[in-house]
Amino acid sequence: GESVGLHLPTLSVQEGDNSIINCAYSNSASDYFIWYKQESGKGPQFIIDIRSNMDKRQGQRVTVLLNKTVKHLSLQIAATQPGDSAVYFCAENTYGNKLVFGAGTILRVKS
Amino acid sequence: DVKVTQSSRYLVKRTGxxxxxECVQDMDHENMFWYRQDPGLGxxxxxxxxxxKMKEKGDIPEGYSVSREKKERFSLILESASTNQTSMYLCATVQNSGNTIYFGEGSWLTVV
Structure with a gap:
């Protein structure tokens, strides 16, 4: 379902530290999950995806973990950089290509 | 690279x-989407x-209509704009055989 509120959750990390952004999804039948990054004034950009038959997938500096038991998804960013500052959205593919998005998490990187 | 172009980035329109x-994509993708993005609602x-010529309602179709006369173009229409339609609108596209969705840069609409 939707998250309703005035403020997005915010994660502040020091440059060079690792970041972990969490997401809870709603549909146990969802079979595909994606993380997007959205910088100010731009559309969302694909970061990494994972299918429900996997529990971990690694990319360049990013790792996605999927826990289907508790319907939880996380994005780990290694050695966070100032350019990583953005809003991060998780999305679940419920059926066909219809994606349901989370409300987003703001990542702020302090230099 | 896939290119999804939203021709209008910033618009100010009057109520009514x-x-x-407009949204145009250059990769011959079958599926196209219109989203709106509001703070705290994703x-x-x-x-x-x-x-x-095919269209399906999403989660919040009220007050909107769409047109898909050509494969590369998907238009979102507000028949009579209202202030609660002030938002950022995102167009997206994906192949039938793929799962990755590609977004345009967004259109910021203000209705006064």
Whole structure:
């Protein structure tokens, strides 16, 4: 379902530290999950995806973990950089290509 | 690279005006989507289309209509704009055989 509120959750990390952004999804039948990054004034950009038959997938500096038991998804960013500052959205593919998005998490990187 | 172009980045319209938001993609993808994005609510699906002349309602279709006369173009129409339609609108596209969705840069609409 939707998250309703005035403020997005915010994660502040020091440059060079690792970041972990969490997401809870709603549909146990969802079979595909994606993380997007959205910088100010731009559309969302694909970061990494994972299918429900996997529990971990690694990319360049990013790792996605999927826990289907508790319907939880996380994005780990290694050695966070100032350019990583953005809003991060998780999305679940419920059926066909219809994606349901989370409300987003703001990542702020302090230099 | 896939290119999804939203021709209007920033618009200001009056209440009651008819508004057209255009989206064009250059990768021959079958599926196209219109979302709106509001603070704290994430991206919500307005309408989507699986093929030319086909359209399906998303989660919040009220107050909107769409047109898909050509495969590469998907238009979002606000028949009579209202202030609660002030938002950022995102167009997106994906192949039938793929799962990755590609977004345009967004159209910021203000209705006064």
């Amino acid at each position: 005006e008819k508004v057209f938001l 991206l919500r699906l307005i309408y989507f289309s699986y093929d030319v």
